[in-house]
Each structure stands twice: as C-alpha cells, then as structure tokens.
Amino acid sequence: MTQDETLGAMLARRGFGRRGLLKFAIAMTSSLALPPSVAPVMAANLAKAKRRSVIWLSFQECTGCLETLLRSSSPTIDALIFDFISLDYQESLMAAAGAAAEQTLREAMAANKGEYLLAIDGSIPVKDGGVYSLTGGRSNLSMLEDVAAEAKAVLAIGTCAAYGGIPKAYPNPTGAVGVEDLVSNKPIVNIPGCPPVPEVLSGVLVHFISFGRLPELDDRKRPLAYFGTTIHDQCYRRPFYDQGKFAKSFDDEGARQGWCLFELGCKGPVTHNACASLKWNGGTSFPIEAGHGCIGCSEPDFWDAGGFYTSLAGGSATGWKNAGIAAAVGLAGGAAAALSTRIKTPLEDAPASPPEKTPPGKSPPGKSPPGKSPPGKSP
Numbered sequence: 001m002t003q004d005e006t007l008g009a010m011l012a013r014r015g016f017g018r019r020g021l022l023k024f025a026i027a028m029t030s031s032l033a034l035p036p037s038v039a040p041v042m043a044a045n046l047a048k049a050k051r052r053s054v055i056w057l058s059f060q061e062c063t064g065c066l067e068t069l070l071r072s073s074s075p076t077i078d079a080l081i082f083d084f085i086s087l088d089y090q091e092s093l094m095a096a097a098g099a100a101a102e103q104t105l106r107e108a109m110a111a112n113k114g115e116y117l118l119a120i121d122g123s124i125p126v127k128d129g130g131v132y133s134l135t136g137g138r139s140n141l142s143m144l145e146d147v148a149a150e151a152k153a154v155l156a157i158g159t160c161a162a163y164g165g166i167p168k169a170y171p172n173p174t175g176a177v178g179v180e181d182l183v184s185n186k187p188i189v190n191i192p193g194c195p196p197v198p199e200v201l202s203g204v205l206v207h208f209i210s211f212g213r214l215p216e217l218d219d220r221k222r223p224l225a226y227f228g229t230t231i232h233d234q235c236y237r238r239p240f241y242d243q244g245k246f247a248k249s250f251d252d253e254g255a256r257q258g259w260c261l262f263e264l265g266c267k268g269p270v271t272h273n274a275c276a277s278l279k280w281n282g283g284t285s286f287p288i289e290a291g292h293g294c295i296g297c298s299e300p301d302f303w304d305a306g307g308f309y310t311s312l313a314g315g316s317a318t319g320w321k322n323a324g325i326a327a328a329v330g331l332a333g334g335a336a337a338a339l340s341t342r343i344k345t346p347l348e349d350a351p352a353s354p355p356e357k358t359p360p361g362k363s364p365p366g367k368s369p370p371g372k373s374p375p376g377k378s379p
C-alpha cells in the first residue's frame with residue numbers, strides 16, 4: 001500500500017469488500033459506544049482515508065505497553081501498522097538504529113508536520129534536567145517537547161505516560177511525570193492501564209482515522225466509551241457482591257464458587273477500565289476471572305494507594321479516594337452503578353466503611369508487594 005492509496009482501494013485489492021468494511025465498522029462503533037447509525041459513516045470514511053503517520057516514543061517504562069499492543073486482536077497490530085496507520089518511528093520495532101533512526105524521526109516529522117499522531121509510552125523524568133532517561137544523548141523531556149510541537153494530537157499510552165505510573169511511585173527518584181503535566185497545547189488522550197487494554201488503543205486510532213478527531217473523553221482525558229464505568233460495574237462476579245457473598249481466601253469454597261473478591265483487596269469498585277468487558281488475549285479472560293482481584297493499575301498513583309490485598313473497606317490501609325462510596329455499592333445494584341461512576345481518583349481522603357452486606361468476618365491482613373514502601377516512609 002502506498003501512502004496515497006486509500007484504505008478502501010487497498011482493501012478492495014485484497015478482496016475485502018464494502019460489506020467486510022461495514023462489518024468491521026459495526027464492531028468498532030459498538031466498541032466505541034457510538035450509535036449503530038454511525039457505522040455506515042465510519043465505513044465510508046475509512047474507505048476514503050489515507051494512512052495516518054504515527055510517531056511513537058518510549059520513555060521510562062517496562063515495554064509492557066508495546067507488548068500488549070502487539071497482542072491487540074481487533075484489529076491486529078499487523079493491520080494497524082500496515083493498513084490503518086503508518087508507524088514511522090518506534091525504536092523497539094524499527095530496523096534502523098543510531099543515526100539512521102534519528103534521521104528517520106526527522107524525516108517523518110518533516111513529511112507529516114502538524115498531521116502525525118504522537119504516541120508516548122512511559123513517564124518522563126524531569127529531575128536534574130531529565131538526565132535519568134536519554135535516547136541518543138537527548139533527554140525524554142527534550143524529545144517530547146520537540147516532537148509534540150508538530151503533532152496533531154498526543155496519545156499517552158499506559159499509566160506511566162498518562163499519570164507517571166510506577167516510575168512516579170514513592171519516592172519517585174527521577175521526578176517522573178505524565179505527558180499531560182508537560183504538554184498543554186495539544187489534544188491529549190490518556191489510555192491508562194499497566195499495561196493498557198490494547199483494543200482501547202485500536203478503537204481510539206480507528207476513531208481518529210475515521211473522523212479526524214479523538215473520541216469523547218472524560219475529565220481525565222480518557223476515552224469515555226472504555227473508561228466511563230468501573231471494573232465493578234461490568235464484573236461478572238458483581239451478583240455475588242450484591243448478595244454479600246465474598247471469598248475470604250484465594251482457595252476457600254467461596255473462591256471456588258467464583259464469589260466476589262472485594263474482601264481480598266479487589267480494587268474493581270474504584271478502577272475505571274474496560275478489562276471486564278473487552279477482557280484480554282482476544283476476549284479470553286481478565287485478572288478477576290483468573291481468580292485475582294483488580295489492582296487498580298489504570299488509576300493515578302495506584303502503586304502508592306494501598307496494598308493490593310487490602311480491602312477497600314480496610315480504612316487505614318488504603319489511600320483510594322471515596323473508598324467509602326466504593327464500599328457502599330453493596331447497597332443496591334442500580335444505586336451502586338450510579339455511585340461507582342462518581343469515583344475518580346485514589347489518594348484523596350474519604351471515610352472507609354465496610355459494605356453493608358458483608359457478612360461478619362475478618363478481612364485479610366494488609367500486605368504490600370515486595371519492595372514497596374508506603375508514602376512517607378523510607379524504603
């Protein structure tokens with residue numbers, strides 16, 4: 001496919017007709033929570049679209065975000081790279097290295113000035129002039145300022161890029177921050193998660209290619225279609241929560257029966273993401289379905305907000321905002337959904353109280369992950 005060929009022409013050349021494109025658009029509009037009537041418009045726009053240049057910079061991260069994108073199933077990363085976007089610069093995937101890679105970046109920026117999408121994964125260290133993460137001798141901070149200046153929009157992929165993530169965790173030795181702390185004059189979409197759900201990125205890209213703009217965002221710049229509800233709202237174990245049936249340990253009879261993991265520290269009630277609906281690995285499963293509570297990895301400061309195995313009802317053990325509201329969702333299903341969508345941020349004070357339907361019993365002891373120090377304490 002050449003840069004000038006439309007997607008419609010390319011797909012027709014491959015025997016992928018209008019009906020197939022419409023089917024794809026129907027699936028994507030559903031994923032993006034758009035009205036079904038939008039699907040024909042999306043299909044028509046995609047048919048006329050040309051590939052959009054994407055420049056991807058990786059900063060302070062573990063490469064988990066790229067790994068998860070490589071496993072995107074709808075559409076596949078191959079389709080994204082070769083059919084819908086032109087991934088012009090990505091250090092881990094591109095063949096070029098050193099000076100040739102730097103030249104590739106400059107050429108991609110010049111050829112697509114003001115039109116390329118800038119994807120960022122990883123946080124940006126700003127302490128001591130940003131010396132803690134360099135590429136080709138340039139700080140992440142310098143690269144971000146330079147490349148963002150000519151971008152159409154910026155995608156902050158993963159919790160690190162969105163909010164600082166694990167590199168920002170106490171004591172944050174590098175002064176790590178997220179993209180929105182540094183970029184103020186460009187549209188930004190945050191796609192948090194450590195790592196993020198790959199199909200969310202696919203949906204954002206397809207929306208941008210189809211309509212030339214980002215999808216509707218919430219007040220944290222997250223795509224509303226994927227982050228408008230909590231894990232708890234969508235969780236298949238929710239009926240057990242509403243019935244007051246809680247596993248007390250990971251191997252008790254309740255756990256075997258699939259009961260709610262709230263008392264084992266699940267952060268689903270305060271975590272906004274699409275894990276429970278889209279799931280992972282092509283819709284196979286997600287952590288709660290595999291028997292482990294949600295750790296809240298798509299929320300700001302999740303690493304410092306409280307032990308992964310400490311119940312939200314545990315009061316002193318958690319810094320999650322509105323834990324009291326989260327706990328109160330046991331009151332009733334409808335009210336629960338309304339309340340839980342108001343939960344936004346960890347690390348703000350809120351009274352914690354046990355869910356009303358929690359049977360008497362001891363919550364599991366708080367336990368921090370190895371090597372983790374709570375805020376305000378030395379490691």
Ligand code: FSX
Nearest residue numbers: 061062063064065158160
């Ligand atoms: Fe962070 Fe991503 Fe977690 Fe890792 O690029 S969101 S540590 S999965 O790799 O940045």
